[in-house]
Amino acid sequence: MEATIEVRGLRKRFGPRLAVDGLSFTAAPGLVTGFVGPNGAGKSTTMRMILGLDRPDEGAALVGGRPYRSLRTPLCHLGAMLDASAVHPARRARDHLRWLAHANGIPARRVGEVIELAGLGSVANRPAGGFSLGMRQRLGIAAALLGDPPALMFDEPVNGLDPEGVAWIRGLLRSLAAQGRAVLVSSHLMSELEGGADHLVVIGRGRVIADTGVAELLAAASGGRTELRTPDRQRAMTALAREGAEVAAAERDAVTVSGLPAERIIEVLTAARVPFTGIAEHRATLEEAYMELTRDAVEFRAGTGGEAL
Numbered sequence: 001m002e003a004t005i006e007v008r009g010l011r012k013r014f015g016p017r018l019a020v021d022g023l024s025f026t027a028a029p030g031l032v033t034g035f036v037g038p039n040g041a042g043k044s045t046t047m048r049m050i051l052g053l054d055r056p057d058e059g060a061a062l063v064g065g066r067p068y069r070s071l072r073t074p075l076c077h078l079g080a081m082l083d084a085s086a087v088h089p090a091r092r093a094r095d096h097l098r099w100l101a102h103a104n105g106i107p108a109r110r111v112g113e114v115i116e117l118a119g120l121g122s123v124a125n126r127p128a129g130g131f132s133l134g135m136r137q138r139l140g141i142a143a144a145l146l147g148d149p150p151a152l153m154f155d156e157p158v159n160g161l162d163p164e165g166v167a168w169i170r171g172l173l174r175s176l177a178a179q180g181r182a183v184l185v186s187s188h189l190m191s192e193l194e195g196g197a198d199h200l201v202v203i204g205r206g207r208v209i210a211d212t213g214v215a216e217l218l219a220a221a222s223g224g225r226t227e228l229r230t231p232d233r234q235r236a237m238t239a240l241a242r243e244g245a246e247v248a249a250a251e252r253d254a255v256t257v258s259g260l261p262a263e264r265i266i267e268v269l270t271a272a273r274v275p276f277t278g279i280a281e282h283r284a285t286l287e288e289a290y291m292e293l294t295r296d297a298v299e300f301r302a303g304t305g306g307e308a309l
């Protein structure tokens with residue numbers, strides 16, 4: 001069973017504050033769709049509307065073509081983790097999952113399966129109140145997987161996790177998408193999605209700024225630049241500029257060259273007898289691509305912590 005998460009013209013106002021301003025996008029089956037924007041951009045509000053927890057003023061959110069609230073067995077259509085702390089602290093992890101399964105008509109044997117999938121085997125009989133953040137995230141993810149849903153949604157799942165936890169979640173998201181599921185994952189840090197997302201929906205002030213494949217975005221941001229290392233930077237820059245290249249000094253012995261292909265750079269340097277120790281076509285990071293994409297949006301420029309006011 002395939003399911004798409006679809007948001008159509010969503011709008012939500014809290015008093016004077018327009019939190020979501022006519023948002024439309026799709027998270028398609030088989031892809032991890034990163035949902036990115038600075039703090040306050042409207043990600044959580046959008047996710048709450050997808051789950052029917054907040055009512056939109058306008059527009060609709062659909063899971064497999066239907067509003068979440070109209071689904072008879074919602075956990076079997078969309079699994080979600082919005083707030084990993086939403087567990088009774090005295091309740092054992094296994095009992096929390098059993099209770100959820102029971103309430104949703106899911107067979108009890110599935111509880112053991114998701115405990116294994118989420119790597120909770122050794123702590124499943126302990127009260128969730130004593131769990132570390134990483135363990136709570138894993139419990140939230142186990143709950144999202146209970147109904148074996150074709151669509152999944154996670155709000156900032158790697159926030160505050162150590163590198164091992166981040167790598168684990170990234171691998172899990174990838175494998176869920178590889179099984180054909182639609183996976184929507186939010187983050188306010190672009191770097192957290194590096195290597196994890198196939199598609200990106202970037203939002204700011206409740207609006208879509210970009211809706212693009214990660215590969216296309218990185219290719220566009222890499223933009224034919226080459227990085228050169230040379231002990232004789234000044235002569236290299238002069239020789240390349242004479243050939244019409246745009247050159248800029250980078251850190252230590254590095255020069256960034258654009259406007260000339262790498263083969264031509266090598267020819268020019270060789271002819272001018274300028275030594276070089278390395279040459280590589282530049283590959284933009286997701287963070288660089290994000291900065292380029294959002295260069296004109298002041299709210300992003302303060303960096304990752306900028307409040308979208």
Ligand SMILES: Nc1ncnc2c1ncn2[C@@H]1O[C@H](COP(=O)(O)OP(=O)(O)OP(=O)(O)O)[C@@H](O)[C@H]1O
Pocket residue numbers: 014017018019037038039040041042043044045046187188
């Ligand atoms: N229940 C609410 N009442 C009033 N304002 C709200 C409410 N929920 C959200 N907002 C406001 O709506 C805007 C969007 O908030 P939201 O939490 O959706 O952003 P976000 O992108 O998820 O941010 P973060 O990365 O910090 O989680 C913010 O200005 C927030 O203060």
